[in-house]
Amino acid sequence: MIFRRTILFIERKHRETVILTVLLFLLFSFFFSGVVMYQSTESYRDKALAEIGATLQISYLPELDESTLDGVDQNILSRVQSIPHVLGVDVAPPSLSGSCIPLGLKTVKTHSGFNPEQQPSPIYTDEEARMESDCVDLIGCSAIPLRNQFRNNMSVISDGSFPTNDNPGVLISRYFAELNSLRINDVISLKYLYSDASAMASEVKIVGIYDTTLKFEILEENDMGVAVYKASPYNAVFTDFDTASKILDRDNTVYNFKVYVDSPKNLDAVQEAVQKLPMEWDKYKIYNETLSFYNEYASQIDTVFSNSLRLIILTSTVGIILFMVVYSIWNNQRIRDIGIFEVLGESYIHILMIYVFETLILSFIAAVLSVPTSYFLIQFISQTNSPEFVSSNIINIITPYDTGEYDINPVYAVSIDIKALLLLLIFVFMIVGITGVALMFLLKKSKLQEMLKAGEES
C-alpha cells in the first residue's frame, strides 16, 4: 500500500520527479564514470608496474664500441646472480635477437586489427618486408622465464621446458607448433635472414612449447607493413644464449646484461652491490630501467588515476550538495504534505517510508540509466584527446611482447565490474540515506501546527 502510494506521488509530482531524476542521473553518470576509470586505471597501473618489473640494465657507455671492450667476466655474472633479491640475470639484451627463416615451415599470420597488406612500410622495401613476414623472431636470452610474458603468466610452458645453456634448443608457441605439426624433440632448421648466402642453416631441437594469452593486434599506425608478422607473439622463438649466438653467428661475449630484482624497493640495494663488483666502471653504466620506464609511462597512468579520483570526489560532493539544494526547493511543499499525513493520523514510519521509497525509486532509475551512459561518457572523455584522462599513450604503454619500438597490443580496456556497480549502489544508498536522515530530523523537530503553515508562502 505504501509502495503504491509512493508510485502515485512520483507519478503525480511529475515535474519534481523528472528534475530530480535527471539530476541524480547526471550525478551517478559522472560518479560511475569516475569509479570505472579509477578502477580500470588502478588495475592497469598494477599490471603496468608488474610488466615493467624491477630491472637494472648494465650497458657500456654509448660512445664506446664492442671492439674496444673485453666483455663481462663470467665470474662477475655469477656474483651478480648471488646478490640478495636478484631473481636472475639476462645476458643477451638488447642485441641477441634477429629474424630467422624457418626452413620449410610456415609462420603464423593470424591477428586482429588492421590489415597489414594495406599498410605502407616505409622502413622496408616490399621484398624485404615479404621476407620478414615469413620469418620468426629469434630471441636469445639467458633468463627466459623472467621475461615479461612468462613472468606475468601471459605465456606459460605447456610442453617441455625452458631452453638454457645446459638444455639447449628452442621454445616455440603452440600456434606455430600446430601450424607446422611440430612436437617436442623435433628438429627444425633456422637460418639468419641476413647471413651470407653461403652460410648453412642451423639445426635446433624443440625443447619447449608455450601457450599464450597474448593477443596480436595490428594498429593503424603500424609502419612495418606485412613485416609486422615477424613481431607476432606467435612467431617468437626463444632460445638460450649460446644457441642464439650460433644461429645469428655472433660472438658470445657478454657486453651488456640485465638484472631482474624481486621488487622495485630493493633496486637501490642491488644497484649498490653491483657497483661494488670489480668491473671496468669507467666503461659501464647502470641504468635504473624501472625508474625510467615509470617516468615514461606509468606516471601517465598515475595522472589518469588521480584525475579519476578527483572526478569521483568532485562529482560526489558537488552532486550531493546540488541535489540537496534542488531537493529543498520543494521542502515547503513536502513539509506541508507531511503535515497533512500527520493530521490524517498516518504513522511516523509510513510517512518516512513514502519519502525514502520516493528517492530510492528515482535513484534506482537514475542509476540504471547512468551505467550505459557512463560507458559513452568514458569513451567521450578518452576521445576528446584530453591527455590527462585516457591518453593515447596509455594504449601503447605496454607492449606485452618486447618488439622494440613498434606498438602492438594491448588496448586500454574499460571494464565495468561488480565492484564498480557495488560502489554505485553504495552511493545510491548514501543519497537515499542522507535524504532519509534529513527527513527524520524534520519530522522529529517540527511542530505539526507549523508544518501545516509551511505551504502558505509557496
Added chain:
Amino acid sequence: MIDIKNVSFSYDRKRSILQGVSVSFSQGKTYSIFGPSGSGKSTLLALMGGIITPDSGEIWINDHNIANLDGRLIRRTMVSYIFQDYLLFPFLTAQENVEIAREISNPHENNGGEKTRKLLNELGINESLLRKQVRYLSGGEQQRVGIARALVTGNPVLLADEPTGNLDKATANDVMQLLIKLTKEYNKCCIIVTHSEMIRSQTDYSLLLDNGCLKQVETNLK
C-alpha cells in the same frame, strides 16, 4: 462524546490562551465556536485532536482520556479536521485525496473505492471532477473534497476551522448546508469555528470563546 474538563493552555507558559475551559459536545449535534481573533479557537480544536496537549485539565473522547493516546491514533480513529485552506495534496486528484484518508483510517475496508466515489458524488463532485488534480478545482470544490475526506474516515468527530473562510457568500452557504446535512446524516459530532452569523444560526449550539474562557452558550434547538 467529548468532555473538556477545566483545560488550560499556553504556547509559551507566559501568556495563557485558554483558562479552565470546560464543555461537553455530544454525538449527532453541530456546534459553532466564535470569538475575537486570537482568542484561541483554533487552539481549542488543536487540543481536541491531540495536535497539542493541555497544560492542565483533561479531554475525554468516548470515555478515553486522550492524554493517554497517541495524537495520530486520535486523528486516525476519532477526530477529523476540515481546514480553511483545505490542506489537500494539490497534485493528487479529488478521489486520491479522499482515498488516502480512507486507507489510513480503514486500511482493510472492502470496496472502499466505491464508498469514496459515492461520498464525493453526494458532495457534488461529479465523475469528471473526481479525476482532476485538486489544484485545478475551485475553492468551493476543494472544500467539498475536504469534507469528503473528513467523512470517509468514519471518525465520530469533525472539527472544522473556518471551513468557508476562503469562499464567497453563496458558495460558503452551499458548502455549509452540505456539511450540516451530512453531519446529521452520518450522525457525527461537528464543531465549526466561524465568524459568520449565518453559520452560527444554523448550528445546534453556539459558543463564545473570549479571554481564554468559553463564556456564553446559545441554543438554537427548538
